[in-house]
Amino acid sequence: MARIGVFVCWCGSNIASTVDVKAVAKAAASFPGVAHATDYKYMCSDPGQNLIRETIESEHLTGLVVAACSPRMHEPTFRRLALETGMNPYLVEMANIREHCSWVHEDKGEATAKAIETVRMLVEKVKRNSPLEEIRVPVTKKALVIGGGVAGIQAGLDIVTAGIPVIMVERSPSIGGHMAQLDETFPTLDCSQCILTPKMVELSQHRLVTLHTFSEIDEVSGFVGNFKVKIRKKARTVDHDKCTGCGICMEKCPAKVSSEFDRGLSDRKAIYVPFPQAIPNKPVIDRSSCIWFTKGRCGVCKKLCPAEAIDFEEKDVIVEEQVGAIVVATGYDLIDRGLYGEYGHGKIKDVIDGLQFERMLSASGPTGGKIVRPSDGATPKTVVFVQCVGSRDDSKGIPYCSRICCMYTAKHAMLYKHRVKDGKAYIFYIDVRAGGKGYEEFVKRAVDEDRVVYLRGRVSRIFEKNGTVFVKGSDTLSGQQVEIRADLVVLATAVTSSHGSRELAQRLRIGFDQYGFFTEAHPKLRPVETTTPGIYLAGACQAPKDIPDTVSQASAAASKVIGLLSSDELIREPLVARVDEKVCIACFMCESTCPYGAIEHVTWKDPETRKEKEVARVNPGICEGCGACLPVCRPKALDLMGFSDEQIYGEINALSDLVKVIHDE
Amino acid sequence: MVHNKISSPSFLEEVEAESGEKVRICYQCGKCSAGCPVGYAMDLLPNQVMRLVQLGLKDEVLSCATIWLCASCETCATRCPREIEIVKVMDVLRRRSSAEGYPSAVREVPIFVNSFIGNLKRFGRLYEAAFVGTYNILSGHLTKDFDKVPAMLSKHKLSLLPPRIKGISRIREIIKRVEEIEKK
Numbered sequence: 001m002a003r004i005g006v007f008v009c010w011c012g013s014n015i016a017s018t019v020d021v022k023a024v025a026k027a028a029a030s031f032p033g034v035a036h037a038t039d040y041k042y043m044c045s046d047p048g049q050n051l052i053r054e055t056i057e058s059e060h061l062t063g064l065v066v067a068a069c070s071p072r073m074h075e076p077t078f079r080r081l082a083l084e085t086g087m088n089p090y091l092v093e094m095a096n097i098r099e100h101c102s103w104v105h106e107d108k109g110e111a112t113a114k115a116i117e118t119v120r121m122l123v124e125k126v127k128r129n130s131p132l133e134e135i136r137v138p139v140t141k142k143a144l145v146i147g148g149g150v151a152g153i154q155a156g157l158d159i160v161t162a163g164i165p166v167i168m169v170e171r172s173p174s175i176g177g178h179m180a181q182l183d184e185t186f187p188t189l190d191c192s193q194c195i196l197t198p199k200m201v202e203l204s205q206h207r208l209v210t211l212h213t214f215s216e217i218d219e220v221s222g223f224v225g226n227f228k229v230k231i232r233k234k235a236r237t238v239d240h241d242k243c244t245g246c247g248i249c250m251e252k253c254p255a256k257v258s259s260e261f262d263r264g265l266s267d268r269k270a271i272y273v274p275f276p277q278a279i280p281n282k283p284v285i286d287r288s289s290c291i292w293f294t295k296g297r298c299g300v301c302k303k304l305c306p307a308e309a310i311d312f313e314e315k316d317v318i319v320e321e322q323v324g325a326i327v328v329a330t331g332y333d334l335i336d337r338g339l340y341g342e343y344g345h346g347k348i349k350d351v352i353d354g355l356q357f358e359r360m361l362s363a364s365g366p367t368g369g370k371i372v373r374p375s376d377g378a379t380p381k382t383v384v385f386v387q388c389v390g391s392r393d394d395s396k397g398i399p400y401c402s403r404i405c406c407m408y409t410a411k412h413a414m415l416y417k418h419r420v421k422d423g424k425a426y427i428f429y430i431d432v433r434a435g436g437k438g439y440e441e442f443v444k445r446a447v448d449e450d451r452v453v454y455l456r457g458r459v460s461r462i463f464e465k466n467g468t469v470f471v472k473g474s475d476t477l478s479g480q481q482v483e484i485r486a487d488l489v490v491l492a493t494a495v496t497s498s499h500g501s502r503e504l505a506q507r508l509r510i511g512f513d514q515y516g517f518f519t520e521a522h523p524k525l526r527p528v529e530t531t532t533p534g535i536y537l538a539g540a541c542q543a544p545k546d547i548p549d550t551v552s553q554a555s556a557a558a559s560k561v562i563g564l565l566s567s568d569e570l571i572r573e574p575l576v577a578r579v580d581e582k583v584c585i586a587c588f589m590c591e592s593t594c595p596y597g598a599i600e601h602v603t604w605k606d607p608e609t610r611k612e613k614e615v616a617r618v619n620p621g622i623c624e625g626c627g628a629c630l631p632v633c634r635p636k637a638l639d640l641m642g643f644s645d646e647q648i649y650g651e652i653n654a655l656s657d658l659v660k661v662i663h664d665e
Numbered sequence: 666m667v668h669n670k671i672s673s674p675s676f677l678e679e680v681e682a683e684s685g686e687k688v689r690i691c692y693q694c695g696k697c698s699a700g701c702p703v704g705y706a707m708d709l710l711p712n713q714v715m716r717l718v719q720l721g722l723k724d725e726v727l728s729c730a731t732i733w734l735c736a737s738c739e740t741c742a743t744r745c746p747r748e749i750e751i752v753k754v755m756d757v758l759r760r761r762s763s764a765e766g767y768p769s770a771v772r773e774v775p776i777f778v779n780s781f782i783g784n785l786k787r788f789g790r791l792y793e794a795a796f797v798g799t800y801n802i803l804s805g806h807l808t809k810d811f812d813k814v815p816a817m818l819s820k821h822k823l824s825l826l827p828p829r830i831k832g833i834s835r836i837r838e839i840i841k842r843v844e845e846i847e848k849k
Contacts, residue, residue, distance in 0.1 A: 342744060388694070393746035430694045457712075460700025460744055474699035476712050481704045 002127045003035035005061040006119060007052055009043035009068035011098055016041075018102035020112040024067060027116045031123050035059050044074050049081050056085045063087075063126040067095040067119050088131035090574070090642060095122040117658055124654040128647045132574040137621040139225040140324040141565050142167065146217060146504070149177020150547060151329035151539025151554040153199050158558030159327075160208040164565050167321050168203070169231055170213045171500075172260075174278035175200055177331055181261060181275075183361035183369075185547055186411040187442035193364065197277050204279045210321075214284055218318060220507050221597065223622035224534030225324045225570045235314040237285035238271070242309035245273075245282045249301035249310070257289040259366075263356045265374065266366035271301050276364055285310075325534045325561040328508065328518060329554065330501060332540040334493045335390040335398070343389065343462045343491060349375040350469050351462055351489040353389075354405065357412055361419075371419055373488055380423065380487030383416050384471045385409045386459050387429045390494025398494045400515070403544040405492035406433045410443045412490060413452040425452045426484055428459050428473045436548065455482055462489055495544040509596065510535055518542050528557045532596075533624075536560050575642040576623035577630065582606065583637035584615040590629035590638060591616065598622035599629070672721035680718050684757040690747050691715040697741035697751055707731040708770070711741050711751055718754065727762040730770035731755075764847070776803045786840055789833035793823055 006028040010016035021039040028037035036059045040048050043066060055061065064087070066078050071094040079089035097115040105111040143159050145152045148170030156166045168175070180200075182192035204211055212231050219230040238249075255270035268274070270290040271283045291298035292312060302310040334353060337346030344351050350373050352360075359365040360372070373380050387409050391402040406429070413425040432454070434440045446452040457474035464470070471484045497516030505512040510530040511519035518541050521529040528536050538554035539545055545553070564570070577590075581604040591599035602617040616637075618629075627640050639645060681688055691712070698710035708730045709717070717726040726732070732755055741751040762769070769775050777800055784796040801809050817823035830836075 392692075392694075395744075395746050395748050430692070457695030457699055458746070460696050460740070472699055474695040474704075474710065474712070476693060476695040476698065476710070479698075479710055479713055481698060481701070481710070 002033040002063060003059060003061050004031075004033050004063045004065060004123055004126055005052070005055055005059060006031075006034055006037035006065045006067065006123065007043055007048075007055075008037070008039040008097075008119070009048070009066065010039065010041045011069060011102075012041065015068070015098050015102045018105060018108055018111045019097055019115045020108060023112050024097070024115045024119060028065075028067075028119050028123065031120055033127050034123060035061060043068050044077055049077075052078070052081060053085055056082070056087060061087070063091040063093075063129060065093050065095055065119060065122045065126055067097045067115065067122075069098040070094070070096050090132040091126060091129050093122045093126045093129070095119045117655060121651040121654045124650040125647045128644070128650045129642075132641055135572040135574050135576065135620045137223075137225050137570040137572065139565055139568060139570055140227075140322050141165070142321075142323045143561050143565065144169065144227070144229055144321065144323040144326045145329060146326065147171075147177070147329035147331055147539070147541065148175030148211075148213065149329060149331045149539065150179040150196060150199075151331065151541075151550045152177070152327070153196075153203050154551045154554035155327045155329060155538050155558045155561075156203050156209060157199060157206075158555050159561050160203075160206050162562040162566075163208070164562060165208040165210070166206075167210045167229075167231075167323060168212065169215050169217060170211070171216055171330075172274065173214045173236075173272075173284045174274050174280070175204065175211070175213060176275070176278065178355070179547060180277070181263075181355060181362070182358050183363070183365075184411065184415060186407045187436070187438040189411070189415075193277060193362075200277070200279045211280070212319065213280060215319075217504060217507060220326070220509075222322075223596070223598075223619065224532075224564070226621065227323050227326060227534065229321045229323060229326075231319045231321060233317045233319055235287075235316050236283075237287065237290075237311060237314050238283055239309045239311050239314075240280060240282050242307045243282045243305075244307050244309075246306065247273075247283075248304050248306070250283055252300050252304055254298065254300060255289050255291050257286070262359045262366045263353070265352075265356055265359050324565050325536065326508065327536045327538055327554075327557045327561060328504070328510070328530075328541055329538040329557075330498045330504065330541040332495045332544065333498050335396075335496055339396055340389055340491070340493075343386070343459065343489075344464065344469075345389075345491055345493075348462065348464050348469060348489075349373075350380075350487065351491065353491050353493045354408055354412065357490045358408075361412075361415055369419075371416060371488075378487070379420055381420070382424045382426070382484065382486050383413070383488045383490065384484050384486040385413055385425065385427045385490045385492065386462075386471070386473075387427065387492045388458060388494075389491040391492075392430065393494075396494075398496070398515070400544070401433065402492075402495040403433070404495065404546045406431075407436070407439055407442065407546065409490075409492050410434075410446045410452070414446045414450050417446075417450040417452065425450075426471075426486075427452060427454050428457060428471075429454060430456070430458055436546070457482070462486075495540065498541060501541065508532065508535055528553055528560055534564065570621075572621070573625070574620070575625040575640070576620045577618045577625065577627065577638050577640050579616050579618055580637045580639070581615045581617075583635045585635050585637070586614045586616065587634060588616055589632040589634065590618075593628050593632045594623075595626065595628060596622050596624050598624075673723040674721055676721040676723045677718055680754060680757055680761075683760075684750070684753040686750050686753050688715055688718050688749065688754060691719065691749055692747065694746060696744050696746060700740045700744055702738060702740060703734050703736050707734050711735075711755075714758070715749075715751070715754070718758075726758060727765065727767045728770055732758040732762060733769060733771040733774045735759075773804050773806075776800060779803075782840065786837055788827050789830045789836040790828045792827045794825055795827065 008021045008025045025037045025039040042048050075094050079092050082092045083089045095118045101111045101115045142165045145156045145168045159166050179196050185192050215231050215233045218232045222228045249271045250269050253269035253271045256267040258264040259266045259268040261274040271285045273283050287293040360367050363369040390398050434443045455475045456477045459473040461472045469486045471486050473482045501516045510532050520527050521531050536557035538557040539550040598619045600617045604615045605612045630638050695712045698712045735755040737752045780800040
């Protein structure tokens with residue numbers, strides 16, 4: 001016989017001002033199965049909790065209904081309290097009479113009536129609750145980091161500091177990411193390479209790090225604590241165990257293509273290392289431009305290699321790894337050059353993008369740090385910088401702000417003025433967004449000290465006439481049209497999600513927005529987690545981000561991973577689906593419906609008939625308790641623990657009198 | 666600025682309803698003004714016109730020269746990042762300005778329009794030679810475009826004789842009906 005205790009909370013005046021709490025308690029006391037019902041000003045407070053604790057013991061209660069706020073708020077509080085008294089925590093239910101009654105209704109009589117019915121339902125539910133045990137899942141103490149830019153590097157370094165091994169997968173031949181392309185960084189103007197390369201070296205040499213460059217994620221299965229990952233190690237065509245990195249092959253290779261790292265400002269060979277500080281500092285062959293692979297002849301590298309490291313026969317290799325947690329740090333791309341026809345990007349030689357300018361500034365870049373016009377190599381005397389090229393432009397499908405351009409454009413103009421003393425720098429902007437530590441001061445410095453001219457207005461057109469580049473813009477502050485003859489134009493092109501991000505998200509079963517950026521579990525309170533447990537986000541793959549924010553998020557993601565992997569077992573709520581093997585007909589409709597891949601095929605032996613058959617099984621480590629499998633189960637073999645059919649029907653039937661009244665009316 | 670001038674609170678809504686364009690979403694980037702080929706002659710740049718509409722400063726916008734100088738070339742609308750058809754807005758502003766009796770800020774515009782319609786009423790189809798003559802005399806720009814006459818004559822782009830068409834009375838009817846509609 002059930003002995004349920006009902007505890008009605010006033011929540012100060014939050015509930016009590018709109019719901020007659022005493023009437024609710026009085027009505028609840030008369031419900032069948034209720035042994036005790038009372039009200040109190042703050043149930044969650046210490047005296048409130050003591051009241052419940054004492055009543056459980058004195059009244060020998062077998063279940064609790066706390067009529068108070070949302071279960072999201074205090075369900076854990078009261079379940080913990082039950083556990084302390086020896087009651088199974090899943091015998092506690094919350095009746096939400098605050099968000100569902102007092103906060104949304106004005107009429108006290110009606111709100112009270114609704115509160116009484118809510119309690120009635122929960123009493124019927126809790127009578128049908130069965131004690132549940134937490135699910136314990138063993139954990140693989142190893143983390144996967146996808147992406148080897150500054151976000152991945154920082155996350156990886158932080159995780160190994162806690163003694164947890166890290167597997168890093170990087171798509172390109174070297175780690176370093178976009179940060180390796182940069183010259184100096186805002187707002188302190190410290191050298192990007194000088195602060196990044198030591199981290200690259202530290203990570204690659206760490207005994208707990210396994211580095212897979214030139215590799216991609218093929219498949220991810222499993223669940224938090226126990227992911228299985230298939231990594232495709234693309235054929236480098238160069239055996240890195242034999243290669244000494246002497247560089248003869250790169251010197252002699254006859255096939256030239258434009259360098260991705262220098263964004264087309266220089267050429268690289270078909271056998272190449274992307275940049276001198278690359279890690280690993282050994283070449284790979286780009287088969288799409290290699291003459292051996294495209295025309296079936298050449299082989300110069302193979303003939304000359306003293307270490308006999310060239311292997312034209314090499315195939316992609318799939319490596320399988322097991323990890324407990326995943327950090328996604330796949331970074332960003334910039335918009336396609338063709339998107340802005342009116343700015344001549346990709347057509348006019350002296351119109352370049354911010355990353356190209358960055359390569360030009362870099363001492364290890366194609367010009368050795370000299371700022372030159374790509375068309376004739378002359379020093380540009382007038383440089384026009386254009387912000388918001390793509391960003392904040394609905395008509396180009398990018399309504400968002402790219403967040404980093406205001407700052408790097410100010411930096412570019414500043415560095416240009418430092419290097420070309422008699423040069424003129426103009427910046428076209430819509431708004432200057434400099435909301436970081438030291439950022440506003442930095443922009444002011446560009447204006448006040450370096451005499452950069454800011455013009456408020458978007459540029460309409462950039463065109464070439466008789467070898468001169470014209471920029472047609474406006475200054476809305478003075479209400480004038482502006483036309484500038486520019487020697488060089490630098491476009492702050494919009495940040496987009498990294499190519500292939502949508503496919504990766506689908507493989508990982510994580511969410512992404514309409515622009516391909518990965519979605520966090522909560523924009524404020526869970527900014528580094530995804531909705532898939534055990535998978536975390538770091539850096540610009542979530543949204544455009546600068547280096548300080550990226551590194552912060554990477555460290556945050558790492559601390560989440562360390563927290564997750566600090567215990568031997570994971571504890572999960574037992575609110576998962578369960579299969580009644582006897583009823584299951586092995587149609588596996590559930591399998592095709594499950595968004596988490598939690599359904600397994602198992603052989604089950606009927607204890608009575610001793611016959612074996614194939615049935616579905618829900619892996620409680622993966623199941624998120626969404627319930628999507630229940631309606632598709634034709635024989636009704638599936639049920640959701642904590643929200644069983646019996647419990648739900650109990651709640652609905654509790655309302656049958658009420659339903660009848662409404663019907664009659 | 667807004668406080669010491671009379672702003673019409675419903676003006677923005679009216680212009681939006683009549684043009685079908687959301688003027689309120691203009692975020693003043695200035696790209697329309699940057700590319701406007703007639704911008705050099707305007708008293709207000711297109712982005713300023715949009716701003717005045719947003720603020721409901723009806724008198725300022727309906728008496729400006731810009732709305733009469735706009736050539737409806739659509740450069741602004743093609744490039745607008747918020748995809749506002751600025752030309753449609755300009756159209757509405759011109760209509761409102763003339764319907765509500767604001768004096769045209771560009772003296773030549775009504776002269777041009779009246780000469781044009783008068784010419785149509787008289788000949789049923791545009792008789793360029795007479796039209797240019799009337800406009801030049803009324804506007805005081807007596808020799809305007811005269812230098813182009815020989816070239817146009819030689820290429821048969823200009824006829825010295827009036828066009829002859831049937832049903833002039835029906836053309837006049839069309840114009841009359843439009844004028845009646847406008848009066849309402």
